Each structure stands twice: as C-alpha cells, then as structure tokens.
Amino acid sequence: MTTTDWIIVVGGIVGGFAVGILLSRLAHSILAAPGRPKPLREAAKPLSSLVFWAGVITGLMIALGVLQPEALEEIPRDLIAFLPRILSAAIIVIGANVL
Numbered sequence: 001m002t003t004t005d006w007i008i009v010v011g012g013i014v015g016g017f018a019v020g021i022l023l024s025r026l027a028h029s030i031l032a033a034p035g036r037p038k039p040l041r042e043a044a045k046p047l048s049s050l051v052f053w054a055g056v057i058t059g060l061m062i063a064l065g066v067l068q069p070e071a072l073e074e075i076p077r078d079l080i081a082f083l084p085r086i087l088s089a090a091i092i093v094i095g096a097n098v099l
Helices: 003-031 038-042 044-067 075-098
Strands: none
Touching: 003 044, 038 044
C-alpha cells in the first residue's frame, strides 16, 4: 500500500465521522423544530443517531474499498441475506411501540 492509499483510508474514516456528526446535527435540528408534531420531535434523537452511524459506515466502506476492494463485492450478497432479520426486527420494534 502506498502513502496515498493510507491517506485515503484515514480520510474516509475521519471524514465519515465528521460528515456523520454534521448530518446528525442537521437532522436533529430539522426534526426537533418547534413546529413539528410531538412524535416527530421525540424521534429526533434516535433518527439523528441513525444518520450519524450511516455517515460512519459510509466512511468505513470507503476505507474498506481501498484496503480490500474484493471485500466490497461480498457486501451486497451479505446484506440481502441479512435483510429478513432486519425486517423482522423492525416489525417487532414497531409492534412493541404500538402496544
């Protein structure tokens, strides 16, 4: 690996955290605005946390793409295999919230 590759890896990781922080604060300020409905204001913190982690994961994926490009080819297949578990968990969480 070259120095340029390591700079891109570190930049992807640090940039992922920075973009995640900025976007999560933006999402929180938009969702928690006084004119929004109460359920949306209450969900602002968890949703902004989700936005933060999406930024971090994006940065990590950039770093992984530089370190091991062949690993990126396996990710869509793994996500499709994991999708039923995610949907089941979402249904349980939504159902518990309704009850």
